[in-house]
Amino acid sequence: MERAGAGLVRVMERKFKPLYGKKALIICGRGNNGGEGLVIARHLFLQGVQVKSYLIGGQDGLKAEPAANLDRVKRMGLSPRGIKEDHDLQELKEEVESVDFLIDDIFGMGLNDEVRGIAQRVIEVINDVVYKKRAEPAHGGQTTAQRTE
Numbered sequence: 001m002e003r004a005g006a007g008l009v010r011v012m013e014r015k016f017k018p019l020y021g022k023k024a025l026i027i028c029g030r031g032n033n034g035g036e037g038l039v040i041a042r043h044l045f046l047q048g049v050q051v052k053s054y055l056i057g058g059q060d061g062l063k064a065e066p067a068a069n070l071d072r073v074k075r076m077g078l079s080p081r082g083i084k085e086d087h088d089l090q091e092l093k094e095e096v097e098s099v100d101f102l103i104d105d106i107f108g109m110g111l112n113d114e115v116r117g118i119a120q121r122v123i124e125v126i127n128d129v130v131y132k133k134r135a136e137p138a139h140g141g142q143t144t145a146q147r148t149e
Contacts, residue, residue, distance in 0.1 A: 001032060001065055005039025009047065012101070020048035024101040027092075027122060028055045028066075028080060029108075035066030037105030038073050038080070044101075045076060052095055056106060056119050058082030083118060089125050096129040 013019055026041050028034035034055060045051045059070060059082060073080065083092060096102055104126065106119060115123060 001036045001069070002039055005036045006043050008040055008103075009043040012044075013047065016101075019044065021050070022100040023050045023098065024052070024103065025095050025099040026051065026053040026103040027083075027106055027126070028053060029106040029119070030055070030057050030062060030066065031108070032063065032065060033105045033108040035063070035069045037103060038066065038069035040103055040105070041078055041080075042069070042073050042076060045073075045078060049101075051078060052099075053078065053080040054083050054088075054092060054095075054122075055080040056083050056122060058084050083122060085118070086121065088118075089121060092122065093125050093129060096126055102126065102130070 016022070024041075024044050026037045026044075028037035037053065041051045041053045053073070055070075059080065062070060070080070081091075082088070104123075106122065107115070
């Protein structure tokens, strides 16, 4: 979890240098993927990135490793917001629209069931915003989506 999260931040440093002053939003699930997202939040914060994070289902009842990483980010002054209800989604949408980096650490490779409930609605919000950004007119009047087709 620690190596994977730190490794992603190293890749981001190489590809998007400088990271300092950029804005990142990390959306974390309740399992180990979410714990990895909290590791990423911590490492990005140390690079001077303005980090906001959301934790699907809130902070209570996490597994041991994600809970330990939650404690670490809290000690740094970062406190992931919980997403429990539909009324939390509007704030999330506004955040997704305004960041330089969006990191989805909701589910991992072990997902073997249909996504339902608030997690499904969070993914829909993310997809809607990302699709709209891809479809915005770019240079020459073409949309980004048209240029990549």
